Amino acid sequence: MRGMILFAVICIIISALGDRRKTAQGIRTGLRMFVRILAPILNVLLLVSLFLTLVSQEVVVSWLGAGTGWHGFIISSLLGSVALIPAFIAYPLCATLLKNGVSLSNVAVFITTLMMVGIITLPIERAGGVNVKKTCLR
Numbered sequence: 001m002r003g004m005i006l007f008a009v010i011c012i013i014i015s016a017l018g019d020r021r022k023t024a025q026g027i028r029t030g031l032r033m034f035v036r037i038l039a040p041i042l043n044v045l046l047l048v049s050l051f052l053t054l055v056s057q058e059v060v061v062s063w064l065g066a067g068t069g070w071h072g073f074i075i076s077s078l079l080g081s082v083a084l085i086p087a088f089i090a091y092p093l094c095a096t097l098l099k100n101g102v103s104l105s106n107v108a109v110f111i112t113t114l115m116m117v118g119i120i121t122l123p124i125e126r127a128g129g130v131n132v133k134k135t136c137l138r
Contacts, residue, residue: 061101080113
């Protein structure tokens with residue numbers, strides 16, 4: 001972590017030596033983006049924490065653990081299809097699921113359907129002119 005912070009500071013210094021105005025504008029833009037994305041990140045982290053607190057590890061493993069077979073695949077794919085979670089939150093969530101005993105294959109199914117299917121976003125895609133048949137095939 002310290003290495004990444006040091007690297008970022010060095011990059012900012014090098015950028016400022018080149019053009020202070022563009023560097024300041026880039027920092028302001030980055031801070032605005034960070035503030036905009038902070039609320040959704042905290043909301044999803046809160047929901048994931050609540051889920052992991054309210055649902056016991058035994059239940060999660062019994063539904064999505066190594067011995068669940070097709071049953072686990074179906075549950076993982078359904079959860080991934082209806083969840084609306086950004087990728088930068090989905091990956092840490094999947095790491096937490098793996099640590100809690102969910103099988104790697106079920107996590108792979110979950111993350112794949114999460115990134116590719118998007119049942120929740122279908123009305124938005126339809127309104128945007130996306131071909132519904134192609135979306136359903138995806």
